[in-house]
Amino acid sequence: MLIDVLTVISRWAIPFLLLVIPVYGFLRKVPVYEAFIEGAEEGFTTAVKIIPFLVGMLVAISVFRASGAMESLSQLLGPALRTIGTPAEVLPLAIMRPLSGSGVLGMATELMRTYGPDSFIGRLASTMQGTTDTTFFVLTVYFGSVGITRYRYSIITGLTADITGLLASIYICNLLFR
Amino acid sequence: MLNVIWLVLLASGIIIAAINGQVEVATQAALGAARGAVEVCFDLIGIMALWLGIMRIGERAGLVEALARALRPVMSKLFPSVPAEHPAMGAIILNLSANVLGLGNAATPFGLRAMQELQKLNHKSEEASVAMCTFLALNTSCITLIPATIIGVRASFNSADPTEIVGPTIFATACAMTLGVTVDYLFRTRSRWGRDDRAD
Numbered sequence: 001m002l003i004d005v006l007t008v009i010s011r012w013a014i015p016f017l018l019l020v021i022p023v024y025g026f027l028r029k030v031p032v033y034e035a036f037i038e039g040a041e042e043g044f045t046t047a048v049k050i051i052p053f054l055v056g057m058l059v060a061i062s063v064f065r066a067s068g069a070m071e072s073l074s075q076l077l078g079p080a081l082r083t084i085g086t087p088a089e090v091l092p093l094a095i096m097r098p099l100s101g102s103g104v105l106g107m108a109t110e111l112m113r114t115y116g117p118d119s120f121i122g123r124l125a126s127t128m129q130g131t132t133d134t135t136f137f138v139l140t141v142y143f144g145s146v147g148i149t150r151y152r153y154s155i156i157t158g159l160t161a162d163i164t165g166l167l168a169s170i171y172i173c174n175l176l177f178r
Numbered sequence: 179m180l181n182v183i184w185l186v187l188l189a190s191g192i193i194i195a196a197i198n199g200q201v202e203v204a205t206q207a208a209l210g211a212a213r214g215a216v217e218v219c220f221d222l223i224g225i226m227a228l229w230l231g232i233m234r235i236g237e238r239a240g241l242v243e244a245l246a247r248a249l250r251p252v253m254s255k256l257f258p259s260v261p262a263e264h265p266a267m268g269a270i271i272l273n274l275s276a277n278v279l280g281l282g283n284a285a286t287p288f289g290l291r292a293m294q295e296l297q298k299l300n301h302k303s304e305e306a307s308v309a310m311c312t313f314l315a316l317n318t319s320c321i322t323l324i325p326a327t328i329i330g331v332r333a334s335f336n337s338a339d340p341t342e343i344v345g346p347t348i349f350a351t352a353c354a355m356t357l358g359v360t361v362d363y364l365f366r367t368r369s370r371w372g373r374d375d376r377a378d
Contacts, residue, residue: 039234043227130325161358
């Protein structure tokens with residue numbers, strides 16, 4: 001029931017906004033097309049401004065991931081996480097979660113292909129994938145768009161949330177799906 | 179701190195690739211990622227233009243302001259350094275709403291707009307303000323009611339119940355968000371690091 005409601009919302013959200021905002025604007029006597037163009041003009045400059053920041057961050061993450069450094073790290077962290085109910089197969093996904101959105105989606109897909117979506121591994125990987133965001137990507141893009149290079153304590157806050165999200169995923173999946 | 183993280187990722191990657199005797203992997207990864215980063219930005223241009231255009235209509239019709247006014251009690255607690263009438267508030271609300279609904283591609287334009295508005299209030303142009311840190315703490319840990327992508331992947335592998343992970347996901351995100359907001363609150367109220375006017 002709840003799921004049906006959520007599916008309807010996700011199908012309708014974008015068309016709804018694209019319909020209601022311009023119609024409401026028109027009724028309030030806003031020159032809607034002109035206003036649209038005026039706002040849209042900013043899209044290009046903002047997107048271009050992000051390029052250097054994103055190149056810097058994605059290159060470092062990609063080298064780290066491709067080199068096998070990640071496997072070494074998951075071997076290091078493996079024993080600790082296994083004691084709290086995490087299968088070793090899910091570890092690389094947990095480590096990559098804050099770093100790379102597309103990378104993690106690829107890993108989750110791979111785990112489900114191998115173990116099936118309804119296995120414990122498949123369910124845990126799905127939950128981790130849906131929990132929290134790719135913190136480093138968001139920080140890079142958002143701060144980059146306004147030229148900020150000193151992130152202050154926001155990395156600590158973001159990583160705290162990520163780690164909490166991962167541990168909570170492990171906890172709830174062990175509770176519900178074991 | 180970012181300098182250290184960046185260097186560790188890059189240097190440890192190259193050194194470990196070299197130890198494994200496959201240093202050329204690092205070359206490929208670096209060049210590929212550099213090209214990929216520009217592709218991400220180019221994809222963003224059109225989506226940014228679309229949503230910023232729609233948002234401008236909403237602003238000129240007074241919708242964004244009305245939204246900000248409705249959520250004012252919560253927003254002024256979370257962002258005491260931002261004036262309640264400031265346009266940043268509307269953009270922040272739009273970004274978080276888009277995140278909750280799982281509209282990732284609309285969330286980014288609204289979020290970048292919010293950052294621009296917050297930057298106008300920032301005294302140090304290269305350092306994040308307290309309000310920006312709070313905004314990103316909310317943004318990166320925000321609850322998503324509909325994790326549409328992963329539901330799609332599960333369905334494509336013939337899961338008996340593709341949506342059964344929605345409940346656990348919401349629980350885990352709620353934990354993450356609670357802690358993220360709490361840590362941010364502690365930083366901005368209890369630590370010298372959380373003051374915009376501190377001397378370096």
